[in-house]
Amino acid sequence: MSGYVSGIVAILCINLIFAYGLFVPAAAGQINLGGAGFQAIGAYSAAWLSSVALLPTWATIPAAMLVAGLVGFLISFPVLRTRGVYMVLATFAFGEVVAGFLLRTQFFGGAIGMVVPAHVELPVLVACAVTVTLLSFYLMATRFGLAMRSINDDEAAAVLMGVNVRAVQVAAFTIGGAVAGLSGALYAHNFSFVEAQYFNSFLSIYVLLFVLIGGVQTAWGPLVGTLFFTLLPELMRVGGSWRYVVFGAAIVIMMTIRPQGMVTRAVIDALSPRRWTSKRFATGAVHGG
Amino acid sequence: MADNTALSISAVTKRFGGVIATDNVSFDVPAGSRMALIGPNGAGKTSLFNLISGVYSVDSGVILLEGKPIQNMPPRRRVSAGLARSFQNIRLMPHLSVVENVMLGQHVRVKGARAALAPLAWQRGNKWRRLAESSLRCAGIDVDPDADVSTLSYGIRKRIEVVRALMSQPRLLMLDEPAAGLNTRETAELSSFLKTVARDGVTLLVVEHDMSFVHDLCERTVVLNFGQLIYQGPTAGVHDDEEVRAAYLGRRRVNTEGASPVA
Numbered sequence: 001m002s003g004y005v006s007g008i009v010a011i012l013c014i015n016l017i018f019a020y021g022l023f024v025p026a027a028a029g030q031i032n033l034g035g036a037g038f039q040a041i042g043a044y045s046a047a048w049l050s051s052v053a054l055l056p057t058w059a060t061i062p063a064a065m066l067v068a069g070l071v072g073f074l075i076s077f078p079v080l081r082t083r084g085v086y087m088v089l090a091t092f093a094f095g096e097v098v099a100g101f102l103l104r105t106q107f108f109g110g111a112i113g114m115v116v117p118a119h120v121e122l123p124v125l126v127a128c129a130v131t132v133t134l135l136s137f138y139l140m141a142t143r144f145g146l147a148m149r150s151i152n153d154d155e156a157a158a159v160l161m162g163v164n165v166r167a168v169q170v171a172a173f174t175i176g177g178a179v180a181g182l183s184g185a186l187y188a189h190n191f192s193f194v195e196a197q198y199f200n201s202f203l204s205i206y207v208l209l210f211v212l213i214g215g216v217q218t219a220w221g222p223l224v225g226t227l228f229f230t231l232l233p234e235l236m237r238v239g240g241s242w243r244y245v246v247f248g249a250a251i252v253i254m255m256t257i258r259p260q261g262m263v264t265r266a267v268i269d270a271l272s273p274r275r276w277t278s279k280r281f282a283t284g285a286v287h288g289g
Numbered sequence: 290m291a292d293n294t295a296l297s298i299s300a301v302t303k304r305f306g307g308v309i310a311t312d313n314v315s316f317d318v319p320a321g322s323r324m325a326l327i328g329p330n331g332a333g334k335t336s337l338f339n340l341i342s343g344v345y346s347v348d349s350g351v352i353l354l355e356g357k358p359i360q361n362m363p364p365r366r367r368v369s370a371g372l373a374r375s376f377q378n379i380r381l382m383p384h385l386s387v388v389e390n391v392m393l394g395q396h397v398r399v400k401g402a403r404a405a406l407a408p409l410a411w412q413r414g415n416k417w418r419r420l421a422e423s424s425l426r427c428a429g430i431d432v433d434p435d436a437d438v439s440t441l442s443y444g445i446r447k448r449i450e451v452v453r454a455l456m457s458q459p460r461l462l463m464l465d466e467p468a469a470g471l472n473t474r475e476t477a478e479l480s481s482f483l484k485t486v487a488r489d490g491v492t493l494l495v496v497e498h499d500m501s502f503v504h505d506l507c508e509r510t511v512v513l514n515f516g517q518l519i520y521q522g523p524t525a526g527v528h529d530d531e532e533v534r535a536a537y538l539g540r541r542r543v544n545t546e547g548a549s550p551v552a
Binding site: 138140141142143144145146147149150152153154156157158159160161162163164217264265266269 | 342343344363364365368369374376380382383384385386389392393394396397399404405406407408409410411417435437453457
């Protein structure tokens with residue numbers, strides 16, 4: 001594999017894991033625009049544990065997830081007091097606070113950043129991305145996933161169905177924080193270097209766009225969104241700087257024609273082979289009766 | 290407090306600014322009964338439902354569910370305690386399938402991390418899914434359980450909402466205009482279905498405008514007007530009550546001293 005291709009695959013894996021970190025809360029109706037903050041926490045935790053505490057990667061990566069998950073848990077309480085656009089602003093502010101803190105803290109290298117000695121190879125990234133993807137599908141198939149989806153659909157009615165909305169949202173935000181932290185830890189160990197400037201608001205916006213444009217109704221959304229928006233700019237490299245214009249236009253068009261995302265439950269249903277057979281069966285039953 | 294009272298409302302008052310939604314309302318719903326709650330538009334029927342189910346908190350008064358005060362419980366605890374409701378405007382989850390909507394109703398009955406983390410969407414034979422499917426069949430709803438709820442007719446969706454409410458195994462089922470928008474045949478089917486539900490020991494409290502449905506289903510009726518209780522007693526007696534007739538049809542103007550035009 002050429003360096004170019006392996007570089008793209010690496011960033012694809014990291015972005016995909018990151019996207020699932022934003023998808024889990026989004027599936028429960030919470031928009032997190034501070035994703036880069038959680039990724040930075042994961043990246044810097046892994047970087048510090050690796051370069052200063054000299055821990056091996058099998059310890060730094062889970063520890064980074066734990067730290068980012070814990071921060072997600074603690075942040076979820078004030079964030080869940082906000083609604084709609086205010087939640088977007090609160091999480092955005094959180095991301096900015098983290099980036100600003102890391103940039104100004106000499107303990108974490110300040111503007112110079114940190115070198116990460118332990119390196120993680122591409123197959124590990126791919127394995128992690130596949131695992132996170134499968135676990136996200138699994139989560140959405142559980143009753144917990146059903147509760148998350150019901151909150152996203154109609155929070156007030158979900159409350160009256162007996163769903164503990166607060167608990168589900170706190171859990172979703174915590175899981176999302178830990179997963180975004182994982183993406184940061186993998187970034188740190190694969191790129192061998194972290195700097196606060198990388199974890200900026202553009203990154204938060206881009207990856208949130210992958211999730212929202214991919215669709216939050218099913219776990220297919222982040223997968224399709226991330227693949228599409230990571231590979232599309234690469235495919236358009238021939239167009240030079242114009243590719244950014246085309247990319248931006250593609251986002252606007254997507255949001256106009258499919259505000260619910262590229263992949264919805266109805267799309268998955270229509271494509272599912274089981275659905276075809278059960279539909280035929282149902283039609284037969286109607287004719288028979 | 291008698292043991293055989295499912296729901297007891299005493300002196301429940303709720304104000305929204307200057308508007309009084311329910312004004313010192315008190316009545317009991319006997320266990321196992323089928324009771325109607327009627328009144329003109331804006332009488333406070335849905336407000337009372339919202340107070341009982343916990344959407345709103347009461348300003349004053351006590352609500353007892355089988356003898357236990359519930360007026361300060363969060364809504365989901367009231368569901369666990371045995372209260373379920375449907376909505377005037379259908380509130381099925383638009384992006385969940387029929388069977389997923391019904392399974393959502395089971396939420397408070399599912400205990401433990403293992404049940405919460407079983408991948409029920411992948412398990413066609415999962416016991417909760419089978420229970421949901423058989424409940425749909427029992428209610429005479431013959432649709433593809435994986436169908437999108439938005440593709441179904443109004444009457445079917447209305448009945449799915451009743452099945453969903455029943456999935457929490459309530460002791461008291463509150464239905465907000467269950468027959469609105471149903472045709473004559475669907476209304477008759479709903480009525481006979483609800484009678485079998487009541488026969489299984491579920492107490493019914495039904496807000497409804499369709500009086501023939503109310504007469505068919507409910508033996509007792511409570512009438513609200515401008516937030517005040519103006520009648521409680523047998524459904525058969527509602528039409529003969531002066532106060533109720535006045536509320537619906539207007540009072541014959543005998544004296545006009547209180548009705549001087551506003552300058």
